[in-house]
Amino acid sequence: MHARRIRATSLRLDVLDEDVPFCLVETGGKGIRITAISKAAAGHGVKVGQPLNDARAICPQLASYPADSRADMEGLKSLAQWCDRYSPSVSLIAPDSIAIDTTGCAHLFGGEAALLQDVMRRLQWMKLTVRTGLAETLAAARAIALFADINAIGDRIVPHGQIAAATNDLPVEALDLCFDIVVLLRRLGLKTIGAVAAVPRHALARRFQSKQAAGDVCLRLDHLYGRRGQAFQPLKPAPLYRARMGCNDPILDIVSLEYGLGYLLNDLVRQLEGDGVGVRTLTLTACRVDGSTRAVQAGLSRPNRNPSHLQRLLKERLEQIDPGEGIDTLILSADAVQVFDPRQKNLDGTSTLKSEETSVLIDRLANRLGAKNVYRTIPVESHIPERAQKPVAVNDRTVWLEHSIKPDRPFRLLARPETISAIAEVPDGPPLQFIWRRIIRRVVHARGPERIAPEWWLQGAADDEVRDYYEVEDTQGHRYWLYRAGLYQDPVRKGPPLWFMHGLFA
Amino acid sequence: MTIAELRKLIVDIENKPAKTPGTTVPGDECLWSFGVDEIDQALPHARLCSRSFHDVSAAHPTDRSSACGFAMALLSRLPGEGDILWCQLVPDAQEYGSLYGPGLHWLGIDPGRIIHVCARSHKDLAWVMEEAVRSAGLRAVLSEGPALNFTATRRLSLACEEAATPCLFVNLNGEAGASAAATRWQVKADVGPGDGEGMSGPGTAAWSISLVRCRGGQPGKWHLHWDYETFSFHMASPVRGGEIFARPADTGDVVAFGRAG
Structure with a gap:
């Protein structure tokens, strides 16, 4: 049941x-x-x-x-x-x-009625x-809500085990069957749910031509009486930890909102502490009087349940909540949690205090600037310079091994290579002079080329050209990392190869 | 109260280090210096204060990457482990690129220590720096952007002092506005010595740096080279970078002639 x-x-x-x-x-x-x-x-x-x-x-x-x-x-x-x-x-x-x-929710409002x-x-x-309508099964509640002709609220609640009594007189349409079956049932004289239910199952099956139609009727009846479970697909999975606060007077100002947040956080943190978990994603939902909701979310890089930290994270976002005509309910939910023990030490025995401080900082930065704007980089096995590192979450620290550090690489890489016009010796001499961002730069020192072939085994890289990289220094002492895409004596390509600026040295 | 006592009081209030090198600054037990005597002697206590805000400006807009590289090299000389927060504005990252791990090693910094942060506005940049300094989890904070106003630099100085975290700011437009920084440097790229081989490729990084302002220190100007192998600064010849390294090969040794017959 x-x-x-x-x-x-x-x-x-x-x-x-x-x-x-x-x-x-x-x-x-x-x-x-x-x-x-x-x-x-x-x-x-x-x-x-x-x-x-x-x-x-x-x-x-x-x-x-x-x-x-x-x-x-x-x-x-x-x-x-x-x-x-x-x-x-x-x-x-x-x-x-x-x-x-x-x-388990009715008592919060003083009972079902x-x-x-x-x-x-x-x-x-x-x-x-x-x-x-309110009943033990979804189908019964729906039938009552849509078809029961009752005004008193109390009668719209079906007491425990009384589904049959409450729905017997409802029309067969309340069974949520398709139109053809309803017409057939009515033709058979089965006009109410009670009448359909009274017919023995095998007798019912005989009256329908298709087995499926008979099965459908039985299934709906089973759903109605709770003999078979009916799928309930919530809009979003119910969070494991949740705190809720109803307000007698609608909230209109940010001070009350902050107070409410503090109250909810204490409640939520107590639940989290009980289970030894910390929160990774926290959502504050404000239900407004006019029937709409506003929600703000905060993500954490590591599980945490320190109320003051959580409060600071959400407090910066509170002003994004437009109270409209007023907020009458606040809900704080921990949508993602993880096992968390603040007393746990790092594997090497050092205290996590320092990394704890860092993750608190990272959370605050990421929540204000966006998670993708706070990152660490890790090396990637690739010869193509722009692919040799990639951003990862701050907590995923990896060691940069010696072999991922290549000789003669600039410490700054441009977001994308920029075209320059260069004068260079054919076929593979370094540029003698080039124009980058409208300034002519004469080269004093140059080293190269370092040839980097395209990674043809990757998809989309088949058309990439061979790059010859040069490290050059101009008369001002500025040092650049530039390359020539393609070769001068390439029978396939049309016109001379292009030059690009790719990086800057200290 | 005598004038001398009052002066001493002011010194105490400002926590201004006395001008005798060698004595330790209270609470600043780590030795953060250039390793170059000429520069270190110009600084109070022969070291950079590791709980202060330092300003590094580019002498010219084209010297941005040199200034940033110098600041990085300087940070690599800061003792101690821990993460370094690097913050820049999104447009700057688009235009001048961001830090590139495989090349950072040559400035003596482990790329894994760097936490990259991109701020959208100047206001966010100042906020990130202050939050980062105040958080006790980081070893240092390095940021680049347009000049900060005096209030922001003052706030940062106080935060650095309280949290004992150093903060370096690479001032991209090089404007010499009011600043509360403990030291202000101006960096200009120098033509390097070259590597002395046949192709004459670029050698070590070379900067011309000036100490523009320093509480309790001596302003000055120096030409520096960076040694990629030992991760240390070296003085270059003030005349023209590199000449002291590139000694002509055919000079030969001085041979004493024997007295004739």
Whole structure:
């Protein structure tokens, strides 16, 4: 049996909550059809799925507007993120429902009824028409939410083990079956879920032509009663560690936000300490009154659970949170954690204090400047100068062995080689004079060439040319590393080879 | 209180080293020097203070890489292990390149020690330097960029002093604005001695450096060479770099002539 208690919220957006009958339409293979209607339109007898022309015949004053299913989905997703305030595990059910796994969360809001009441109140405040249901299985909650005609909140909650009683009278449409099967069931006279469930399984199978259709009905029934598990796909995996704070008065200023952050951090750090882990990715989510969320994230180079360090990292980002009309819930989650013991020593017995200090610094720099702007370099086995080193995370320190240090390499390498015009002896003499960045430089000392052949075994390197590198010094004493791409006496190439500036010496 | 006492008080407040070389500066037990007597004698206590902010400017915009190379070479003479933070602006990295590991070895620095940081704005650059200095995990901080304003240099000086971490700043536009740096150097590339072989390739790096300002020191100007093998500075002939090394081969020895008959 399912231990989870899942509630599905179904909502329909009323764009014009007035007397004007209004509908959203979509152009399909069978002409323009209605996808959503307003209360007023429903009053005139307009139905969803009807062709627009038929609806116009019933209700000539019907206003229509093209549906934007992508924007609807975006809106639903943003609302689902906001529902993070109720539980870390929230899932979208297209096209118009949100499922929340409220297992172990209801007590935070004062019980299930209070939780449902809170959902209704907040969503209605956002001018959304909401239908809710809460049950042990997702299918039951959805059926109640979409098809139960009950107004009292308490009755929308299915008590433990009462699914059958609560759903027996619901129409078969509530089983979430495809249209053809529903039509068939209705033709068989099975108009309610109770009626379908009462038919023995083998008898049910006989009435359908295809085995799959019969299997589908059984599967839906099993989902409904919790006899078979139904997949619940949350928007994002629920974090292992999470702290949540609801605010009685919406937060509007940064001082309160900082205070809230401090409170949440203490809570979160206590959880982390209990399990001996440190956080690698930390997210602060602010749920705003208007149903949207704002989140800021901080990454750490090494696991850490020092509240003051974590607070400093997030504090610099707090100003990126736009409180809008106010923030009513703050959620702090540790999305990635790692085993962490601050008392642990390095393998050589030295204290980690110094590297600890460094990683704290690295976190702060990376969070302000971006992780890719703080790095260390490691050697790469390649003769091509620009490939001989590559950036890695600061903590991945490797030893630069002697063989990765080549003779006569400049200490600065340009981001990309720059074309220069050079006068040089043919075929492989060093340049006597060259122009780089519009200044003529006369060469006094030169050494070379050092020939570097392209790495033809790499993809995309087949067209690279042989480079002849020269180390030259000009009359000012500036020293450059430049190369000639290609050879002068190459029968294949057209025109003389090009010269490039690649590096600078001290 | 006598004038002498007041003077002594000021010296104590400013932590200004007395002008007698050889005495140790409190808290500065590491010996960071050029290894060249002429320059070391011009510095207070014959050493560079390893808990101060030092400014190295390029004499001309084209001397940027020379100034940076000199600063690197100077850092390689700083005793002790630990990471060195290198910070530059993104446009500078695009235009003048960034540090290249395989070539750093020749300046006496292990490329694995370098933590590269790219800052997007001048404000970020100053922030990174100060944060890095204040963090106790680093051995030194080296940064290059357009001149810092006086407040920034003052803040950095104080941070260096508190955290006992040295900071070198390569001032790219070479403007001589107000600065709170303990020493200010100006670096210009010198034509090197060449390697003396047939091709006459470039030899060691050569700089002409001037100590423009130094609290308790003597400003001066020197011509330096860098020895790639021992990672040390050497004085070059002040006339023209390299001539003292390139002694003509056919000079021969002086032979005493015997008295004739």
